[in-house]
Amino acid sequence: MKAVIYNGPYDVKVKDVPDAKIVRPTDVLVRITTTNICGSDLHMYEGRTSFEQGRILGHENLGEVVEIGSGVERVKVGDYVCLPFNVGCGFCENCEKGLTGFCLTTNPGAVGAAYGFAEMGSWEGGQAELLRVPFADFNCLVLPPDAVEKEDDYVMLSDIFPTGWHATELAGLKPGESVAIYGAGPVGLMAAHSAMIKGASQVFVVDTHQDRLALAEKMGATGINATGDEAVQRILDLTDGRGTDCGCECVGYQCCNKHGHEDNSVTMNSLVASTKATGGIGVVGVFIPQDPGAASDLAKEGKMPFDFGSFWLKGQSIRTGQANAKAYNRQLARLIHQGKASPGGIISHRLSLAEAPEGYKHFDDRDEGWTKVILKP
Numbered sequence: 001m002k003a004v005i006y007n008g009p010y011d012v013k014v015k016d017v018p019d020a021k022i023v024r025p026t027d028v029l030v031r032i033t034t035t036n037i038c039g040s041d042l043h044m045y046e047g048r049t050s051f052e053q054g055r056i057l058g059h060e061n062l063g064e065v066v067e068i069g070s071g072v073e074r075v076k077v078g079d080y081v082c083l084p085f086n087v088g089c090g091f092c093e094n095c096e097k098g099l100t101g102f103c104l105t106t107n108p109g110a111v112g113a114a115y116g117f118a119e120m121g122s123w124e125g126g127q128a129e130l131l132r133v134p135f136a137d138f139n140c141l142v143l144p145p146d147a148v149e150k151e152d153d154y155v156m157l158s159d160i161f162p163t164g165w166h167a168t169e170l171a172g173l174k175p176g177e178s179v180a181i182y183g184a185g186p187v188g189l190m191a192a193h194s195a196m197i198k199g200a201s202q203v204f205v206v207d208t209h210q211d212r213l214a215l216a217e218k219m220g221a222t223g224i225n226a227t228g229d230e231a232v233q234r235i236l237d238l239t240d241g242r243g244t245d246c247g248c249e250c251v252g253y254q255c256c257n258k259h260g261h262e263d264n265s266v267t268m269n270s271l272v273a274s275t276k277a278t279g280g281i282g283v284v285g286v287f288i289p290q291d292p293g294a295a296s297d298l299a300k301e302g303k304m305p306f307d308f309g310s311f312w313l314k315g316q317s318i319r320t321g322q323a324n325a326k327a328y329n330r331q332l333a334r335l336i337h338q339g340k341a342s343p344g345g346i347i348s349h350r351l352s353l354a355e356a357p358e359g360y361k362h363f364d365d366r367d368e369g370w371t372k373v374i375l376k377p
């Protein structure tokens with residue numbers, strides 16, 4: 001089968017690799033019809049992780065089940081399924097509680113697993129023609145009959161829609177409240193979409209890419225074309241000096257040798273400053289414990305200083321981590337099915353698998369108009 005493999009920093013290749021196959025009775029095999037490039041793939045693409053050369057990328061996957069293992073009860077051949085990016089077992093203490101991002105089974109010796117991801121187990125990615133899905137009765141979200149018609153919306157259930165939703169949950173956003181979202185990449189835009197659906201009174205989205213902010217405004221949010229103190233001041237001005245009820249970090253580590261060093265404390269300091277006293281801060285942007293390729297020494301050690309004094313004085317709270325995509329995606333699928341959510345609206349490019357290297361390059365360079373790239377194997 002053809003697959004997108006990591007070949008080294010800023011280098012992915014489309015190669016012929018052995019077909020994915022069923023290994024255990026609880027597996028299914030999925031013929032991938034849509035697989036996205038994610039901001040999280042860029043941590044690996046930029047060479048800032050231990051991701052091994054030759055491994056297949058891709059954790060935002062949707063397709064048709066073409067074969068099932070002998071122990072699969074619920075999922076059938078011919079089902080269209082979306083795969084939450086977290087690989088869960090369904091029976092460990094964390095999966096039982098819906099905390100599938102922290103599965104204790106699927107990444108032995110660590111916590112949490114994903115397809116095609118550094119430090120997240122040995123599961124191969126879905127930027128390929130076929131994907132092996134373990135514990136398939138648990139990990140497949142079987143889609144309704146409009147699966148093909150709304151495929152570009154449903155594929156966002158694999159990660160960025162639940163992740164954006166999770167950001168607002170971690171922040172504690174309630175209907176009628178205001179929220180500032182830092183980052184207008186696909187995740188920040190999904191946080192804005194979620195906040196609008198949840199009935200937020202004011203949604204601010206901060207970034208310096210006008211094309212991405214325009215999408216936020218299309219959703220009904222207020223785009224803030226600035227970062228740092230300037231963005232904070234604009235938000236304070238628009239909230240009577242009080243700050244927003246809560247805030248979301250949807251940027252994560254943004255430094256590499258090609259794009260230069262961005263001070264990663266900028267967004268956390270801004271969040272502390274633009275969130276009201278006692279407000280919640282939800283961090284879904286990825287911060288990596290060891291980031292050997294990072295441009296700063298602190299980032300190499302996974303450290304990020306921020307204004308803890310003001311955070312403490314304001315009595316704020318912070319919640320972080322991988323999104324438990326499975327915990328949300330049934331409900332979010334219903335919103336899509338009923339026409340109340342349309343996360344596919346942010347897609348800028350639909351490319352073939354062969355065009356993946358071009359998609360990675362433009363998305364990684366944040367080239368104008370390259371907001372969300374999806375691949376159609």
Ligand code: NAD
Pocket residue numbers: 038039040041043159160163182183184185186187188206207208209212226227228250251252253254262266267283284285286287321322323324366
């Ligand atoms: P992205 O890199 O396309 O988006 C990040 C955006 O942040 C860009 O538009 C960039 O211009 C903007 N930005 C950079 N510095 C900024 C600053 N100081 N202030 C405001 N905006 C700034 O990626 P994405 O796909 O949107 O993902 C965003 C983050 O979310 C990444 O770190 C990704 O790994 C992470 N992520 C986390 C989860 C999870 O489960 N927690 C899931 C998916 C993605």
Ligand code: ZN
Pocket residue numbers: 038039040041059060085159160
């Ligand atoms: Zn992703």
